[in-house]
Amino acid sequence: xxxxxxxxxxxxxxxxxxxxxxxxxxxxxxxxxxxxxxxxxxxxxxxxxxxxxxxxxxxxxxxxxxxxxxxxxxxxxxxxxxxxxxxxxxxxxxxxxxxxxxxxxxxxxxxxxxxxxxxxxxxxxxxxxxxxxxxxxxxxxxxxxxxxxxxxxxxxxxxxxxxxxxxxxxxxxxxxxxxxx
Numbered sequence: 001x002x003x004x005x006x007x008x009x010x011x012x013x014x015x016x017x018x019x020x021x022x023x024x025x026x027x028x029x030x031x032x033x034x035x036x037x038x039x040x041x042x043x044x045x046x047x048x049x050x051x052x053x054x055x056x057x058x059x060x061x062x063x064x065x066x067x068x069x070x071x072x073x074x075x076x077x078x079x080x081x082x083x084x085x086x087x088x089x090x091x092x093x094x095x096x097x098x099x100x101x102x103x104x105x106x107x108x109x110x111x112x113x114x115x116x117x118x119x120x121x122x123x124x125x126x127x128x129x130x131x132x133x134x135x136x137x138x139x140x141x142x143x144x145x146x147x148x149x150x151x152x153x154x155x156x157x158x159x160x161x162x163x164x165x166x167x168x169x170x171x172x173x174x175x176x177x178x179x180x181x
Contacts, residue, residue: 010057021039021042021065022036023035024062024065024127027111027123027127028069028119028120028123029072030108038065038069039061039065041064042061043061046064062128062138063137063138066120066138066139069116069120070117106161110157110160110161111123111157113156113160114153114156115153117139117149118149118153118156119153120149121135121149121153122150124138124146125150132146132147
């Protein structure tokens, strides 16, 4: 049986863009394992559609990933699993990366507390760096809906991060009060 020439194209595409799609899926699901499952399910749909997919395969995969994630949220969090620490590409090496890891961990925890629509809009706009119109295409809504979801989500993240900072300060203060001077 002859090899399909599209197989090589898919392999090149995944080598170039697969990591980026996986990181977005991890942000949406909260764990590497669930993100991998999400990307795998999207790839299966892409391969089933085969030549019927017209245009940009990345846009098609991204749309599938976001729709599958939303379906998972509607079914009670199928994609919610253990929270994994994320690593960004090309970050400068810091002397003490534990602060960055803690900040990234906190950000992901806060993202997971947002409603699915707000979380997806924020990930598309700030992680995927899509325009409002492109994010709207992926989510199947209007650009104004994306803008309002992002604004509400960012507002909620600020509220949540302020609340978590206050709780952390209370824990530190309580620990210091318990010590003898």
